[in-house]
Amino acid sequence: MKRNLFGFLICLLLALVLYYFMLPPLNLTSPSFWLYLVFMLIVFLVVYTVSNNLFNYHHRLEINKLQIGIFSSIFIIFALIIVINFILSPLFNAKSYSSRIKVEEGYSFADDIEEADFSKIPLIDKDSSEALGDRKMGEFTSWVSQFYVSDLYTQINYNNEIVRVTPLEYASIIKYFTNRDEGIKGYIMVDSVTGASSLKTLDKGMKYMPSALLFENLARKLRLSYPCTIFDDASFEIDNDGHPYWIVPTVKYIGVGLKKEINGAVILDPITGESKKYTLDEIPTWVDHVFSADLIIEQVDNWGEYRNGYLNSIFGQKDVINTTDGYNYLVMDDDVYLYTGITSVSSDESNLGFVLANLRTKETKYYLAPGAEEYSAMASAEGLVQEKDYDASFPLLINLNNKPTYLLSLKDNAGLVKMYAFIDVEDYQKVTVSDVSLGIEAAASKYLKDNNIVNTVQEEKTITIKDIKTAVIDGSTYYYINDTENNLYYTSIKVDKTFLPFLKKEDKIKVTYNVGDIKEIVKIER
Numbered sequence: 001m002k003r004n005l006f007g008f009l010i011c012l013l014l015a016l017v018l019y020y021f022m023l024p025p026l027n028l029t030s031p032s033f034w035l036y037l038v039f040m041l042i043v044f045l046v047v048y049t050v051s052n053n054l055f056n057y058h059h060r061l062e063i064n065k066l067q068i069g070i071f072s073s074i075f076i077i078f079a080l081i082i083v084i085n086f087i088l089s090p091l092f093n094a095k096s097y098s099s100r101i102k103v104e105e106g107y108s109f110a111d112d113i114e115e116a117d118f119s120k121i122p123l124i125d126k127d128s129s130e131a132l133g134d135r136k137m138g139e140f141t142s143w144v145s146q147f148y149v150s151d152l153y154t155q156i157n158y159n160n161e162i163v164r165v166t167p168l169e170y171a172s173i174i175k176y177f178t179n180r181d182e183g184i185k186g187y188i189m190v191d192s193v194t195g196a197s198s199l200k201t202l203d204k205g206m207k208y209m210p211s212a213l214l215f216e217n218l219a220r221k222l223r224l225s226y227p228c229t230i231f232d233d234a235s236f237e238i239d240n241d242g243h244p245y246w247i248v249p250t251v252k253y254i255g256v257g258l259k260k261e262i263n264g265a266v267i268l269d270p271i272t273g274e275s276k277k278y279t280l281d282e283i284p285t286w287v288d289h290v291f292s293a294d295l296i297i298e299q300v301d302n303w304g305e306y307r308n309g310y311l312n313s314i315f316g317q318k319d320v321i322n323t324t325d326g327y328n329y330l331v332m333d334d335d336v337y338l339y340t341g342i343t344s345v346s347s348d349e350s351n352l353g354f355v356l357a358n359l360r361t362k363e364t365k366y367y368l369a370p371g372a373e374e375y376s377a378m379a380s381a382e383g384l385v386q387e388k389d390y391d392a393s394f395p396l397l398i399n400l401n402n403k404p405t406y407l408l409s410l411k412d413n414a415g416l417v418k419m420y421a422f423i424d425v426e427d428y429q430k431v432t433v434s435d436v437s438l439g440i441e442a443a444a445s446k447y448l449k450d451n452n453i454v455n456t457v458q459e460e461k462t463i464t465i466k467d468i469k470t471a472v473i474d475g476s477t478y479y480y481i482n483d484t485e486n487n488l489y490y491t492s493i494k495v496d497k498t499f500l501p502f503l504k505k506e507d508k509i510k511v512t513y514n515v516g517d518i519k520e521i522v523k524i525e526r
Helices: 001-021 033-052 063-088 090-099 124-139 173-177 218-225 293-306 310-314 375-384 440-450
Strands: 101-104 148-149 154-158 161-170 184-191 197-206 235-238 244-254 258-268 275-279 321-325 328-332 335-344 350-358 364-372 396-400 402-410 417-424 430-437 460-471 476-483 486-492 506-516 518-525
Touching: 001 033, 033 063, 063 090, 063 375, 090 293, 090 310, 124 148, 124 161, 124 184, 124 197, 124 402, 148 184, 154 235, 154 328, 154 335, 161 173, 161 235, 184 235, 218 258, 218 275, 258 293, 293 310, 293 335, 328 396, 364 375, 364 402, 364 417, 375 402, 375 417, 375 430, 396 440, 417 440, 430 440
Parallel strands: 101 364, 486 518
Antiparallel strands: 148 161, 154 161, 161 184, 184 197, 235 244, 244 258, 258 275, 321 335, 328 335, 335 350, 350 364, 396 402, 402 417, 417 430, 460 476, 460 506, 476 486, 506 518
């Protein structure tokens, strides 16, 4: 009896200590829950064995049914997880994995994406924001010794301004205890358009932070408030009044850790510690980041890989596509969108198109826009100034003159933006670089002039086809149309590959076209 009570108390104490540090959700679908449980079984086995032999005066190592049962339980846990996850894997559920995200086909890039407004384009990327934020922090000597700047730098739409925000953190354990009464009274904001940086001070300090200890640690505060909830990575945001919050998406799995999905979010006030749990349709509109970029890309990859079954993704690979390496953000209509290219599984140096995904709602659209893969475009820009050894940032996708165009920055070894580059998505040989001192609008004008691109005027009209001919140029099919009023038009199969091949004489169609002697049709409606 004495040894059983001793062993039980030791196990209970170790369980609480381990839970305090591991913070696993009490949820059967969480891998960390089962890891915690297996650790505890091993701890119990060790404590039981030691205490059992400690009170055994003959000091004989005994293995009894309980110990065998613990060994068996650990084996059964691992075996069941492997079997269940295998049954629920893409091998048997390819269609379910491909439908994790609903990808709608974007109808018209020019219609859906507004013409670039260079006063609202976030040219300052995360790396440059970090350099600017650190420099701003260095101006506050009394703060530098106590805090450091977090590397989060969340890009958000703040009252129609595109900015990155990141909190300060306690510089060390000692700094935590010497400052915990007042908390952290500031965060860094960097304007992603102009590069202006500022340290925003708060009347009351933030106490519930990742660098805080004890029960003010953010992860511990969340776990004790929501013991059964699985959390994704927290992002730091501010509301329209500049008040800071932690946005912590909540996760659900099938099996154990499979098919990760976001089903809501917890919004926690780091000053008061108050929090509220929201479902997806309840999340306030000022929140910009609910779905992480990595999760969106994972789900888009599943959509592209498993649409025609698992075996096809391995062997035939018919119509198998995936995302390119890298992504960037666009800000539209008070929301932040993830942009990434789509390429064939053969990983050539061209894109088939790109996706835009709303990081708050997960609304995702796929636009067909064959052209250069992002890293090919970056290499093309770097090649024009190779003697300067500049590094290209990952491109932004913009609508310039109603065409998808890459815009990127060229930075020196210190991370400072020195030049801008514009690159035609369809033909990455059309690239223009311009010194940053001339301004972004001057760079855009130079690009249009260098490539003989004139600003287009579009009109819309219903026409009747008098004659239609086709020609194949550089592997693409083009259609040449003469209407009953003797106007001449041309268009590419890429505009509407499901409708154009079936056009014939006397058909009436509604077209949107670029004005000119021979009019380029950019949109067709039945």
